[in-house]
Amino acid sequence: xxxxxxxxxxxxxxxxxxxxxxxxxxxxxxxxxxxxxxxxxxxxxxxxxxxxxxxxxxxxxxxxxxxxxxxxxxxxxxxxxxxxxxxxxxxxxxxxxxxxxxxxxxxxxxxxxxxxxxxxxxxxxxxxxxxxxxxxxxxxxxxxxxxxxxxxxxxxxxxxxxxxxxxxxxxxxxxxxxxxxxxxxxxxxxxxxxxxxxxxxxxxxxxxxxxxxxxxxxxxxxxxxxxxxxxxxxxxxxxxxxxxxxxxxxxxxxxxxxxxxxxxxxxxxxxxxxxxxxxxxxxxxxxxxxxxxxxxxxxxxxxxxxxxxxxxxxxxxxxxxxxxxxxxxxxxxxxxxxxxxxxxxxxxxxxxxxxxxxxxxxxxxxxxxxxxxxxxxxxxxxxxxxxxxxxxxxxxxxxxxxxxxxxxxxxxxxxxxxxxxxxxxxxxxxxxxxxxxxxxxxxxxxxxxxxxxxxxxxxxxxxxxxxxxxxxxxxxxxxxxxxxxxxxxxxxxxxxxxxxxxxxxxxxxxxxxxxxxxxxxxxxxxxxxxxxxxxxxxxxxxxxxxxxxxxxxxxxxxxxxxxxxxxxxxx
Ligand code: FYN
Ligand code: ADP
Ligand code: MG
Numbered sequence: 001x002x003x004x005x006x007x008x009x010x011x012x013x014x015x016x017x018x019x020x021x022x023x024x025x026x027x028x029x030x031x032x033x034x035x036x037x038x039x040x041x042x043x044x045x046x047x048x049x050x051x052x053x054x055x056x057x058x059x060x061x062x063x064x065x066x067x068x069x070x071x072x073x074x075x076x077x078x079x080x081x082x083x084x085x086x087x088x089x090x091x092x093x094x095x096x097x098x099x100x101x102x103x104x105x106x107x108x109x110x111x112x113x114x115x116x117x118x119x120x121x122x123x124x125x126x127x128x129x130x131x132x133x134x135x136x137x138x139x140x141x142x143x144x145x146x147x148x149x150x151x152x153x154x155x156x157x158x159x160x161x162x163x164x165x166x167x168x169x170x171x172x173x174x175x176x177x178x179x180x181x182x183x184x185x186x187x188x189x190x191x192x193x194x195x196x197x198x199x200x201x202x203x204x205x206x207x208x209x210x211x212x213x214x215x216x217x218x219x220x221x222x223x224x225x226x227x228x229x230x231x232x233x234x235x236x237x238x239x240x241x242x243x244x245x246x247x248x249x250x251x252x253x254x255x256x257x258x259x260x261x262x263x264x265x266x267x268x269x270x271x272x273x274x275x276x277x278x279x280x281x282x283x284x285x286x287x288x289x290x291x292x293x294x295x296x297x298x299x300x301x302x303x304x305x306x307x308x309x310x311x312x313x314x315x316x317x318x319x320x321x322x323x324x325x326x327x328x329x330x331x332x333x334x335x336x337x338x339x340x341x342x343x344x345x346x347x348x349x350x351x352x353x354x355x356x357x358x359x360x361x362x363x364x365x366x367x368x369x370x371x372x373x374x375x376x377x378x379x380x381x382x383x384x385x386x387x388x389x390x391x392x393x394x395x396x397x398x399x400x401x402x403x404x405x406x407x408x409x410x411x412x413x414x415x416x417x418x419x420x421x422x423x424x425x426x427x428x429x430x431x432x433x434x435x436x437x438x439x440x441x442x443x444x445x446x447x448x449x450x451x452x453x454x455x456x457x458x459x460x461x462x463x464x465x466x467x468x469x470x471x472x473x474x475x476x477x478x479x480x481x482x483x484x485x486x487x488x489x490x491x492x493x494x495x496x497x498x499x500x501x502x503x504x505x506x507x508x509x510x511x512x513x514x515x516x517x518x519x520x521x522x523x524x525x526x527x528x529x530x531x532x533x534x535x536x537x538x539x540x541x542x543x544x545x546x547x548x549x550x551x552x553x554x555x556x557x558x559x560x561x562x563x564x565x566x567x568x569x570x571x
Contacts, residue, residue: 013184017147017177018044020187021109022051024154025080027193032056032442034067034435035082039125040111040175044082056438056470059462061088065095065108066435066460067442069168070422072105074443076198076233078161078169079106085113085175086126090133095435096168097137102425103228105166107157108134112143112174131172139167145174147182151191162198165313166231201312203329203337211282211308211325212341218280218306220351221247222267224292227254227425228285228311234332235418238284241335246347248355250274252286253423257415268411269366270358276301283309285331288320289426295321310334370412376549377524379408379479383451385525386477387413389532390449396536397422397440401433402453403557404486405479409451428559431459433476438463441472447536448474454502455484461511464543468516473539475532478508480547485557487550504550512543521545 015023021044025033032054037045045055058064061083068079083092089110099106110130117124135141140160144153153171161169182190215221223245229238239259242249248267251258259266267274275281275292276299288295288307296304308325309317317326327334370384386409390396394416400409400423415421422436433452441448457478467474481487482504489498509519518540522528528546535542556563 014181015147015184015187016179016181017150017173018047018179020147020150020182020191021154021173021178022048023187024151024191026051026053027191028154028158029077029193030080032071033080033082034058034064034071034439035080036061036064036084036088037082038084038088040178041082041084041109044178054442055082056442056466058435058438058466060460061091062094062431063435063438063460063463063466065092065106066098066432067439068108069095069099069102069104069106070432070436071439071443072099072161072166073102073227073231073422074419074440076162076231077105078158078166079104079439081106081108083108083110084126085111085130086128089128089130093134093137094429096134096170098425098427098429098432099168100138101427103166103231104168105161107161107169107171108138109171109173111178112172114176115174131170134170134172137168138170139165141170141172143172143174144177147177147180148186148190150177155192155194159194159197164198164201165311165316166198198330200333201329202333203327207325207327208334208337208341211327212338214280214306214308214325215245215247215282215338215342216345219348220278221245221280221282221348222274222278223247223249223282223284224286225249225251225255225258225284226286227252229331230255230258230285230419232285232331233418234335237332237335237339241339241342244339245342245345246349246352247282248274248352252291253410254419254421254425255286256410256421258418260416261414262416264356265352267355267359269360269362270355272299273358274355275299278305280306280308283307283311284335285311287311287316287426291426366412373525374549376552377522377528377547378549378552379404380412381525382479382528382546382548383408383412385529386449386451386532389529389536390414393447393536394420395444395446396420397444397446397448399423399433399436399440399448399450400452401430401456402451402479403455403484403559404481404553405451405453405456407557413451430456433457434460434463434467437474437476438466438470438472441467441474442470446473447539448472449532449536450474450476452476452478454478454480454482454506454508457508461508464512464517464541465515468512468541472541473536474541475535476512476543477528477532478543478545480506480508480545481552482506482550485555486553500555507545509543509545512541517541517543519543519545521547523547
């Protein structure tokens with residue numbers, strides 16, 4: 001019993017809530033906690049470090065939550081976020097909901113105020129019914145009320161976050177519980193780690209046969225990889241399936257790099273064509289949500305397409321359109337069963353050739369724009385410069401947010417390795433930048449480059465202090481066009497700044513210098529490439545303020561179709 005809290009006069013050994021929570025987390029293999037301390041969790045952070053673990057202190061809980069969630073995505077083990085009560089909890093809740101929406105495993109542990117006072121609404125310090133507020137925003141929410149239940153509470157949280165479709169879990173710890181004592185022996189007996197917290201799940205042989213038959217019969221099949229496929233960490237199986245069948249594939253944004261974007265079967269650069277013209281689509285860990293136009297309509301060529309869908313969540317099937325061959329199970333099991341069932345199938349060579357031709361034509365067209373000099377730097381030539389540098393560093397994680405900064409970087413910057421592109425995901429959420437960067441640097445132990453629009457950067461910019469404090473090898477590139485979408489709008493009605501416009505003179509580079517890192521302002525693609533190369537080599541936290549044309553960019557980027565405008569004009 002190495003972690004016993006104290007020995008009382010009669011010789012009995014005691015433990016308490018603090019110790020039991022740490023014991024339980026350790027037992028589940030947790031090493032890193034992302035959070036922000038204060039009443040009542042400060043001591044927990046301190047004690048966690050005293051045990052030789054890492055506690056990453058953030059400046060805002062939302063960023064700590066984003067960090068924990070992406071740590072979960074990268075490691076397949078729930079990322080842990082620790083927050084204080086009410087306001088801190090609410091700040092982290094956005095990240096918990098985002099984790100659930102994106103299927104990232106994470107556990108938010110928040111301290112909470114005294115139940116008796118909260119429940120009678122007697123006005124406690126940071127009073128809030130956190131458990132019930134969390135519930136609709138996560139996969140599961142639990143409160144632990146007794147020290148002897150800490151083991152089971154943590155085990156349930158870990159299993160709920162990691163099993164089946166991963167997601168966010170909330171764990172409520174009333175302040176008083178941290179100090180409640182229990183005999184050390186009872187405490188130890190109450191702890192356990194869940195056995196096989198994310199069990200494999202196999203589809204039946206008939207389901208495999210049904211899917212294999214459709215794939216064999218298809219003339220123009222397409223494999224669509226989603227971030228579930230990247231999360232599953234069965235990269236070799238997926239690569240083998242694609243190469244053995246010769247089917248063109250296209251990755252959703254966070255699945256880029258599962259196979260290199262330069263792979264001959266990669267159809268990213270012929271996206272519209274393959275979605276429209278394919279006759280069968282095999283979805284692997286991707287949902288037919290708004291990002292895929294719900295599987296129907298113009299994008300998909302009008303009529304209903306045939307789909308094979310691999311997903312661990314049974315009720316994902318038919319969510320938008322009928323799925324002809326559902327394969328409910330974990331991706332590794334499904335793909336490894338599908339491969340032998342497809343052995344000897346005829347490769348769709350003609351179709352694959354047509355797709356490859358279209359893709360290489362588009363790549364060539366794009367390449368011209370990436371090196372074209374302009375009077376003021378634009379998205380194409382700035383991101384073109386970044387792409388050339390990153391080509392030589394395939395292990396670097398690219399974190400990407402913004403509107404035009406997101407869409408253009410997704411199109412322009414090639415990925416070569418799995419799980420090395422992290423972005424705004426299913427919710428298009430701004431503010432993931434610095435939190436994701438911290439966790440990616442910590443979990444991958446390799447450099448990180450964040451490409452953020454100047455607007456997106458503003459949501460988590462203060463965390464560059466966190467980055468410098470932990471001396472993380474993170475380069476932040478702020479695509480500075482001086483506004484949301486663009487920086488050249490004028491307000492026709494008054495002299496107040498237009499709603500999309502920021503100060504054009506903002507020096508993001510100086511912010512980084514003030515907070516302890518390196519800062520550099522660049523105005524040409526050459527300067528940008530040079531600064532990025534230098535920063536990566538130095539391993540020092542650096543912010544590159546990349547000045548681009550205020551007129552570069554379009555409203556809402558490539559999703560301008562979602563803009564809402566008045567049909568009766570403006571007044
Ligand atoms: C892609 N393309 C390329 C390449 N890669 N051309 C040349 N070379 C390369 N390497 C082409 C591709 O064929 C498409 O052209 C086009 O570039 C765009 O590709 P993309 O980005 O893959 O596809 P698209 O249509 O934009 O994808 C739809 C989407 C995506 C909804 C999945 O836009 C997306 O993930 N959006 C997220 C937006 C978001 O969350 N924004 C944050 C909120 S902003 P064509 O084939 O000619 O079509 C708040 O306002
Ligand atoms: P994208 O945005 O890249 O299209 P989504 O987040 O929409 O990806 O989809 C991911 C899907 O992957 C979810 O439906 C989720 O249930 C599924 N998923 C996640 N992990 C696994 C796994 N190990 N096995 C099977 N399906 C998984
Ligand atoms: Mg901008």
